[in-house]
C-alpha cells in the first residue's frame with residue numbers, strides 16, 4: 001500500500017510543478033519504491049526523463065490516461081510513493097479525480113503576492129476535494145526563493161491569508177534546477193553542482209513525511 005499519493009498541482013503554469021514532482025520523486029525513490037506519474041498532456045516529465053536516457057534515477061514513469069482513480073489506486077498498491085505531475089488547470093475531471101485519491105497536494109508558488117493570488121483558486125479546489133476525500137492534506141511550497149529569509153512582508157501577509165498552510169522548506173532559485181532539466185536529470189544526478197538543490201528537496205521531503 002502506498003503511504004502517500006502526492007499530487008503536485010497549480011492551475012498556473014511555470015510555478016515549478018514539474019521541477020518539484022521530478023526531483024521529489026527521485027528523492028523519495030531513495031527511501032522506498034516510487035512511481036512518477038505524468039498527468040500533464042504537455043508530457044514534460046516524459047520528455048525530461050527521455051532526454052536523460054534512463055539515467056534520471058527514477059524507477060518508473062507512467063503517463064496517466066483513462067480511468068485516473070483506477071490507475072493511481074493500482075500504482076499505489078505496488079509502490080510506497082506515487083508522485084503525480086498535474087496539468088496547469090483545474091478545469092475538467094482529471095485534476096479532480098487525482099485529488100479524490102491523493103493523500104497530499106503540494107502547490108508550488110512563486111514568492112510574490114501577485115503569483116500567490118493567481119493560485120487562490122487552488123484553495124477552493126482543495127476544499128472541494130476534501131468533501132469527498134477528508135484525509136487529503138495540502139501545502140504551498142515556495143519556489144524560486146532568492147534567499148532563505150527573503151520573503152517580503154507583503155508575501156508573508158498574503159501567505160497567512162491563504163487557506164492552505166505553507167511548508168517551512170522551499171526551493172531556492174538555483175541554476176542547478178534548470179541545468180539538470182536540460183540534461184534530463186534530477187538535481188541528485190548532477191553531482192556537486194546539485195548539492196544545494198538536493199538539500200532543498202531533502203528538507204521538503206523530511207517535512208512532508210512528518211505531516
Ligand SMILES: Nc1ncnc2c1ncn2[C@@H]1O[C@H](COP(=O)(O)OP(=O)(O)O)[C@@H](O)[C@H]1O
Pocket residue numbers: 012013014015016017018019020044088143144145171172173174175177178181
Ligand atoms: N527553483 C528553481 N530555480 C531555478 N529555475 C527553476 C526553479 N524551479 C523551476 N525552475 C525553472 O522554471 C521553469 C518552469 O518550471 P516548471 O517546473 O516547468 O513549471 P510548471 O511545471 O509549473 O509549468 C523551468 O524552466 C524550470 O527549469
Ligand SMILES: [Mg+2]
Pocket residue numbers: 017018019040044
Ligand atoms: Mg509542468
